[in-house]
Amino acid sequence: MTKKALITGFTGQVGSQMADFLLEKTDYDVVGMMRWQEPMENIYHLTEQINNKERISVYYADLNDYAAMARMLKDIRPDVIFHLAAQSFPKTSFNIPIETLQTNIIGTANLLENIRQLKENEDYDPVVHVCSSSEVYGRAKPGEALAEDTKFHGASPYSISKIGTDYLGQFYGEAYGIKTYVTRMGTHTGPRRSDVFFESTVAKQIALIEAGLQEPIVKVGNLASVRTFQDARDAVRAYYLLSLESEIGNVPCGEAFNIAGEEAYKLPEVIDVLLSFSTRDDIEVQTDTDRLRPIDADYQMFDNTKIRSFIDWKPEIPTKKMFEDLLNHWRDEIKSGRVPLSR
Structure with a gap:
């Protein structure tokens, strides 16, 4: 059955x-x-x-x-x-x-x-x-x-x-x-990540800037964080x-x-990776106080030892490919007429 x-x-x-x-x-x-x-x-x-x-x-x-x-x-x-x-x-x-x-x-x-x-x-x-x-x-x-x-x-x-x-x-x-x-x-x-999350809102803003729908300024919150991505x-x-x-x-x-992923980035490095895929070279980055949290989880580095003892698994998609796919997702959304909110 x-x-x-x-x-x-x-x-x-x-x-x-x-x-x-x-x-x-x-x-x-x-x-x-x-x-x-x-x-x-x-x-x-x-x-x-x-x-x-x-x-x-x-x-x-x-x-x-x-x-x-x-x-x-x-x-x-x-x-x-x-x-x-x-x-x-x-x-x-x-x-x-x-x-x-x-x-x-x-x-x-x-x-x-x-x-x-x-x-x-x-x-x-x-x-x-x-x-x-x-x-x-x-x-x-x-x-x-x-x-x-x-x-x-x-x-x-x-x-x-x-x-x-x-x-x-x-x-x-x-x-x-x-x-x-x-x-x-x-x-x-990766693709379909909600625009309320850090790397996705950065990618979305870059796509909006490339489409002429936002001034060439990417607004971000706290960047004092390091974490693995997958x-x-x-x-x-x-x-x-x-x-x-x-x-x-x-x-x-x-x-x-x-x-968890096994490639770690500081958040400014994530911005640099996403900007490296952009068709624009005049984009600035500014801190927006409205995007700051009262408390942040600033350090997220994980041990995958346990899960690997139960299943044959490890991350396979390189993070740079993941970030590029995320940016292309937002480009495709905008091209299809689904223009996201500026937030």
Whole structure:
């Protein structure tokens, strides 16, 4: 029987690329969960398949609606769930902390509690990927390689919400035997990355400048940060491989994994790389105080040792190729008439 995969957060960068991966590399039927009013930019290329019901469909639900989650799980009964939905922008979380905590913690609890009840009452036993974040480590000590046992230190309402998400994934695995595994993905980017994130807003602004839609000034926030980068397309491959190992019992229920790139950049270096791909040589960079956070996670260097002991995986897409693809994504958006907001 063909397996069913449910992706929450289907319309986001990672969710849409997870769908692309499963459709290309597996024979799974894919169900994308989304709220009815979500933007469709990242899944336009899939609409013909969705309309024709060719291995992929959409289910409208909201993490914060417990009854809707129950109905969705009973209707679909997916074999594997990639839980990627979240309020995922750290800076925004300072403005909407309650919504961030509600969606990321209570929304995850709504999903996992419904799975628990189905497991106990109807012998339903899916594999559940709970997407946490490298932001759980928060204000890490410079020079420290962040491993799975590194102490959490929340640096935003978002990171605190992901600490809750992380613990829920571990708890429901350990307490109830649900086949959960938790991932803490480091900084990731590439095509479809939201323009609220640093490297994507820089690339978007460069594309706007090249198109004559913005003066030749790129506005940025805090640049005093160093971190590893990886392409989200590499990360979804790791998500899938971990799901296979979890299904056959090789991943203990509730186990947590770092997934991170292995090429590190200071943020000014990221700007230099993106500017090197530009057709303009007159672009300036200015700090915009509106883009600064009250607290920043300034150091994010990760240890991938653990995940490599469970699956045969490493990042394959070079970061410079990833940054170039990101810039080309914004160029293509603008050429197609989808001019983004200047933010």
